[in-house]
Structure formats: structure tokens, C-alpha cells
Amino acid sequence: MFMFTHDCSACDRTQLIFPSMITGATRTDAGTQVTFECWCGAPQTALRSAAKGENREMVAA
Known part of the structure; x- marks a missing residue:
């Protein structure tokens, strides 16, 4: 998992x-x-989109 x-x-803050x-985490098609x-x-709750081979910057925790 990542941050x-x-x-x-x-x-109303970006954290x-x-x-x-x-x-909790649940995998969905989205x-x-x-x-x-x-x-x-x-x-x-947040929906984190599935990576489909695109380059995304990841941060290790």
C-alpha cells in the first residue's frame, strides 16, 4: 500500500x-x-483507480 x-x-482539508x-480496502472493477x-x-472513503500499465509515482512508506 502507499500514501x-x-x-x-x-x-475540508487536503490531508x-x-x-x-x-x-479497510475492497477491490472493484474501477x-x-x-x-x-x-x-x-x-x-x-476514497476510490483509488486501478493502475493499467501507466507510469505513476509511488511513495514507499
């Missing part, structure tokens, strides 16, 4: 989400649906 940024719907904050808790404490 990513997310725009929180509760605190860096670490793997340790993730509470990518991976990730559930996590924002730094403000609000539960959040």
Missing part, C-alpha cells in the same frame, strides 16, 4: 493519508475502494 492525498469531506490510517479515518477523526 495518498485526500480531500476530507468533514474538515496525506498513511497506510496505518486505513481501516480500482480499490479504501476506507480510513482522516486526521480530524472523520471516517472517509
Whole structure:
């Protein structure tokens, strides 16, 4: 898993989400649906699109 940024719907901030904050992940045809808790404490969900051979910058945690 990797870190990513997310725009929180509760605190309206863009936050860096670490793997340790993730509470669940489900693979779908569109990518991976990730559930996590924002730094403000609000539960959040994000759909991370599936990589299809494209070059994407990854950050190791």
C-alpha cells in the first residue's frame, strides 16, 4: 500500500493519508475502494483507480 492525498469531506482539508490510517480496502472493477479515518477523526472513503500499465509515482512508506 502507499500514501495518498485526500480531500476530507468533514474538515475540508487536503490531508496525506498513511497506510496505518486505513481501516479497510475492497477491490472493484474501477480500482480499490479504501476506507480510513482522516486526521480530524472523520471516517472517509476514497476510490483509488486501478493502475493499467501507466507510469505513476509511488511513495514507499
